[in-house]
Amino acid sequence: MTDLPFGFSSPGDDDRGKDDDKRGGDDARRKDQGGNDAGSQNPFGFATGAGGFDPSAFDPSSFDPAALGQMFSQLGSMLSGMGAGMTSGSGAGPVNYQVATNLARQQIGKFTPVLDKExxxxxxxxxxxxxxxxxxxxxxxxxxxxxAWTPVQWLEESMPTWKRLCDPVATQLSRTWEQNLPAEAAQFAGPMMGMLTQMSGMAFGTQLGQGLGQLAKEVLTSTDIGIPLAPEGVAVLLPEAIASFADGLEQPAQEIVVFLAAREAAHVRLFTHVGWLRQRLLSTVEEYARGITIDFSGITEATANIDPQELFSNPSKLEELIGSSASFEPTTTPEQKAALARLETLLALVEGWVEQVVFAALSDRIPSTAALTETMRRRRASGGPAEQTFATLVGMELRPRKVREASALWRQLLEAGDITTRDGVWAHPDLMPDADDLDNPAAFIDRVIGGGASTFDDPIAQLEETLAAERAAEEPDEGRSGDKPRDTDED
Incomplete structure (x- = not known):
């Protein structure tokens, strides 16, 4: 579908600028270097895509000076897109964000500038x-x-939030690595520990950059992954991605744009007026990160019989050691599982609420609302940007099943009460449904309706009422101690 409404243009329009090569990477050049759009990554390994180090290029049985030269040549090719990130101070933390930005920008490649009409x-x-x-x-x-944003604008504007999400995980993994490395391995790696720390930050940056580069070309709005990535109060649509999204659908393009605008505006309303929500999402990620531990048994086994000479004669052995994700797999504690469950539930509740509000607002006005709602559900359930990003970059995977259940809970709560009752649940995090409530919404609704809407309208008033009851219970003791009895008749 190419006749987009409201002045939107299709991706191939000629009037969108000719100087993209100055701002984006050249696809043909990247392909010549062996680049791929995405590669399989692990937090401690090198990428094999985007011009990365390819172990298959070497003979594992013997050392060949020519092969060593080829290794450094390919490694240099991989680092060519990282440039300033290798030398600037931005690479000193647990994640080299300069590397991430450069690689993401390179992966975005050509993009179409936003026009005034858009x-x-x-x-x-x-x-x-x-x-x-x-x-x-x-x-x-x-x-x-x-x-309206270009993919590059989305990358630049969202990076501060990605830092808040990724730093706790990367920091804890790095700290655990340094503190728990087996004595033999620590002695072996001691002189190289500083370099390994930098390589770890670069590896995280590489993974983040490739993930964000792909995501920047797919997201439709600033809240597409469930977390607000734009400044507070700013509603954002990405015309280039929307044009591609609309091209594969049968619904009128004008309806698609308004539907996505309504989803974005609903997200902004929720995050603007529920003051605790944004911080709760980010702090749950931090809570997850604090519990990260690593099973080092694989490292012990991998380093037990290493011959240092082999690392020099067989370059692929070093790559195998660094890139062995099985050796460095973080273990999940009960506390982390609980944090993951809370995060997944909260994100599902956000998405479910937005889905219900948008459907109620548009269903009588836009005929394709139901079809577009189901399209967004399938997009998420099939492993869309949100799931892939959290699973790859933060180690968290959303469960699309919970989104459908969360939507059903909000719908049933509205049917049993009213809009005020439904939206009042967001007044305080302690009032929110949990994962068990999503599985059994009837019990949660009974608690809400049975307790009265006023319980959810003002949780502070509820606390004050509880404290007043406690004080009233102490008054008889005060009377026996000589104080003048108080008139407790409230009528």
Whole structure:
């Protein structure tokens, strides 16, 4: 579908600029270097894609000076896109974000600049969606500005949030590595530990860069992964990705744009007016990271019989040692499983609420709302950007099944109560349903409706009421101690 509405242009339009090569990598050049769009990664290994180190290029049985030269040549090719990240101070942390940015930018390649008419199109679509959303939720508009982004803008604007998500995981893995490396292995690697730390940061940066480079070309809005990546109050649509998304659907393009604008505006409302939500998502990732441990039995076995001479005569052996993800697999503790469950449940509740609110706002106005809602569900269930990104970059995997169940819970709560009751659940994190509630929504709804909507309207008032009851229980003791009895008749 190419006739996009609201001034949107299709990806191949000629009026979108001719100087993309200055800002994006050349696909043909990257292919000549052996590059791939994505490669299988692990936090401690080198990428085999994007011009990476290919162990198959070497003879594992003998040392060949020519092969060693080829190894350094290919390694140099891999590092050519990292440039400044190898020498600047930005590579000193647990993740080399300069490497990540450079590789992501290289993977994005050519992109089409945003036109003025597309910025206006986004503003018009969001403005229309906001009017309809007013009838579907008690949360007022949270959008202060609407705009269109290129994939590169998405990368630059979202990087601060990715740092908050990735730093705790990478830091804990690095700390665990240094503190728990077996004595024999530590003695063997001691002189190289500083270099290994830098290589670890570079490996994380490589993985992050390739993941974000792919994600930047797929996301449709700033909240597509369930977490707000734009500045507060800013609603964002990505026209180039939306054009590709619309091209594979049978629904009218104008309806697709308004539907996506409504989803973005609903997300912004929720994150703007539920003050604890953004921080709770990020702190749950940090809680997960604090419990990371590594099973070093694989490292012990891998290093027990290593002949240092073999590392020089057989370059693929070093690559095998560094890239062996099985040796360095983080173990999952009960505390981490609980943190993962809370994160997955909270993200499912966000997505389910947005789905219900958008459907209620648009279903009577846009005929394709039901079909587009199901398309978004399938997109997530088939391993879309959100699942792949969390699983690859943060070590967390979402469960699409919970999204459907969360949506059903919000719908049933609305049917049993009203919009105020449903939205009031977001007043405090302690009032939110948990994973068990998603499996048994009837019990949760009974608690909400049975307790009265006022319980959810003001949790502080509920706390004050509890404290008042406790004080009242102590009053008889005060009376026996000589104090003048108080009149407790409230009538």
């Amino acid at each position: 910025n206006q199109a986004v503003a018009d679509a969001v403005r229309l969606a906001e009017v309809w959303l007013d009838e579907a939720t008690t949360f007022p508009s949270g959008v202060s500005r609407s705009t």
